[in-house]
Amino acid sequence: MDINKTWQGVLDxxxxxxxxxxxWAIHYNSGSCNGCDIEILATLTPRYDAERLGVKxxxxxxxxxxxxxxxxxxxQSRERLIRIYDQMPEPKFVIAVGACALSGGAFQxxxxxxxxxxxxxxxxxxxxxxxxxxxxxIDGVVKLLGQLQGGVSAExxxxxxxxxxxxxxxxxxxx
Amino acid sequence: xNTLVAFLTMVIFPGGLFLLFVGMMYEWxxxxxxxxxxxxxxxxxxxxxxxxxxxxxxxxxxxxxxxPQLFYVLPVIxxxxxxxxxxxxxxxxxxxxxxxxxxxxxxxxxxxxxxxxMGLAGANTLDRYSLVGATRTLTQxxxxxxxxxxxxxxxxxxxxxxxxxxxxxxxxxxxxxxTQPIGFVVALIGLxxxxxxxxxxxxxxxxxxxxxxxxxxxxxxxxxFHLGKGVELVIGLSLVAAFYLxxxxxxxxxxxxxxxxxxxxxxxxxxxxxxxxxxxVGLWWRYGALLVLTQYLVVIxxxxxxx
Ligand code: SF4
Numbered sequence: 001m002d003i004n005k006t007w008q009g010v011l012d013x014x015x016x017x018x019x020x021x022x023x024w025a026i027h028y029n030s031g032s033c034n035g036c037d038i039e040i041l042a043t044l045t046p047r048y049d050a051e052r053l054g055v056k057x058x059x060x061x062x063x064x065x066x067x068x069x070x071x072x073x074x075x076q077s078r079e080r081l082i083r084i085y086d087q088m089p090e091p092k093f094v095i096a097v098g099a100c101a102l103s104g105g106a107f108q109x110x111x112x113x114x115x116x117x118x119x120x121x122x123x124x125x126x127x128x129x130x131x132x133x134x135x136x137x138i139d140g141v142v143k144l145l146g147q148l149q150g151g152v153s154a155e156x157x158x159x160x161x162x163x164x165x166x167x168x169x170x171x172x173x174x175x
Numbered sequence: 176x177n178t179l180v181a182f183l184t185m186v187i188f189p190g191g192l193f194l195l196f197v198g199m200m201y202e203w204x205x206x207x208x209x210x211x212x213x214x215x216x217x218x219x220x221x222x223x224x225x226x227x228x229x230x231x232x233x234x235x236x237x238x239x240x241x242x243p244q245l246f247y248v249l250p251v252i253x254x255x256x257x258x259x260x261x262x263x264x265x266x267x268x269x270x271x272x273x274x275x276x277x278x279x280x281x282x283x284x285x286x287x288x289x290x291x292x293m294g295l296a297g298a299n300t301l302d303r304y305s306l307v308g309a310t311r312t313l314t315q316x317x318x319x320x321x322x323x324x325x326x327x328x329x330x331x332x333x334x335x336x337x338x339x340x341x342x343x344x345x346x347x348x349x350x351x352x353x354t355q356p357i358g359f360v361v362a363l364i365g366l367x368x369x370x371x372x373x374x375x376x377x378x379x380x381x382x383x384x385x386x387x388x389x390x391x392x393x394x395x396x397x398x399x400f401h402l403g404k405g406v407e408l409v410i411g412l413s414l415v416a417a418f419y420l421x422x423x424x425x426x427x428x429x430x431x432x433x434x435x436x437x438x439x440x441x442x443x444x445x446x447x448x449x450x451x452x453x454x455x456v457g458l459w460w461r462y463g464a465l466l467v468l469t470q471y472l473v474v475i476x477x478x479x480x481x482x
Contacts, residue, residue, distance in 0.1 A: 014228060015228070015229075015232045017225070017228075018224075018225045018226075018228035018229035018232060019229050019232070021219075021221070021222070021225035021229075022222065022225040022226045022229045024226075046213050046214050046215040049210070049215040049216050049217070051206075051210060051215065051216075051217060051218050052215075052216045052217060052218065052219065054218065054219070054222055054225060054226070058381075058386070059381040059382075059385040059386050059390075060304075060385045060386040060389070060390045060391075062236060062390065062391055062392065062393040062397075063386060063389075063392075063393060063397060065229070065233075087236075089233050089234035089235065089236050089393040089394055090233070090234040091233070091234075
């Protein structure tokens with residue numbers, strides 16, 4: 001019994017260590033003005049070299065651990081955002097980058113936006129700025145990893161009709 | 176006692192854990208070298224280990240519309256093919272664990288098993304990126320395989336043996352890179368095509384087709400394919416080094432020669448941009464295969480005149 005527990009503890013530690021050291025990211029633009037996206041790309045250039053932290057940009061949501069999202073969620077991209085989130089395997093984390101991703105920012109009050117990523121999918125880290133500098137984005141990633149290390153494991157979230165209400169004028173039903 | 180030795184051979188050295196570890200280290204070295212060539216700092220030494228452990232601990236999503244047994248079994252076949260091939264190769268400069276007459280051909284086919292599994296894995300899913308990736312993977316398989324095989328047969332012709340161990344012994348005092356330089360280059364470039372390293376990474380071009388045949392794989396399957404590639408990198412490097420760079424006599428020999436080759440591969444990766452799939456095929460069949468065949472002719476004629 002005890003040995004089992006220790007064994008489980010060691011396994012968990014190894015898993016956390018691997019997770020903290022190898023965050024593979026996927027980048028999605030859910031209606032931003034492109035300013036934030038350019039900063040994210042700048043973060044991946046040799047000058048900032050995110051690979052030294054283990055960050056790798058992946059093309060497929062199936063390979064990714066971290067969804068880096070920019071922009072207010074427009075009604076059209078809402079469905080795609082949910083679909084990408086659903087396609088990622090557990091455990092998965094979301095970083096919202098930019099003022100628009102936090103609250104709608106410059107687009108706040110527009111008829112065609114949901115207003116912030118966290119209106120649609122659960123977000124782990126918010127990075128403010130319009131657009132945030134690459135240093136800020138890296139800081140966001142490091143904060144997320146710190147959170148993981150502290151043992152705050154993200155609860156697996158299942159998106160349901162109640163947790164993601166469709167906005168007015170959008171036909172109900174998930175992706 | 177015999178069973179114990181056989182067990183150790185398969186699980187620890189040269190197959191199994193040891194090879195997986197060395198594979199990951201070589202993958203790291205490759206990534207680090209490319210990063211340094213691009214003026215970056217590059218990944219830390221344990222990066223591939225962390226990547227693979229993380230992938231193994233992740234959820235594996237079974238996409239809709241795939242054949243589940245095939246989906247789960249193909250990564251295992253790929254990795255085990257690569258690991259089995261290690262038994263016939265003078266890993267780390269020691270004698271091959273087992274050998275029989277003609278194990279060169281068996282090894283080359285075992286090494287192709289990885290690519291074949293990847294192609295089938297891509298074709299198994301409904302996703303169109305995977306399908307395009309699978310087509311390209313298999314096309315590339317057909318284009319580099321023949322020149323690569325021919326290039327490895329060159330030394331075998333001279334050594335008059337189809338046994339990797341014997342060729343390795345023969346190569347110790349015959350540096351084939353001097354007598355068959357074309358074969359050496361073709362074998363090395365063929366290895367790059369086999370491992371889908373840039374500039375031959377059209378099958379997994381992430382700017383066009385997401386991740387190629389691997390698009391739908393997550394977690395365990397992806398980790399096994401990654402590990403298989405690392406293992407294949409080590410085996411391929413040691414094969415080329417054993418055949419062309421004066422054989423592998425001891426561990427120091429092994430490390431020096433393979434790391435040298437890896438440095439060359441990394442610099443080509445950093446220098447070149449991706450070739451289109453039709454350019455890859457053209458390169459192999461129009462130049463690679465023909466050049467090797469020409470060299471065969473020369474070798475045979477020279478052999479004939481000397482003898
Ligand atoms: S935060 Fe600023 S830069 Fe980023 S998407 Fe919004 S308006 Fe554009």
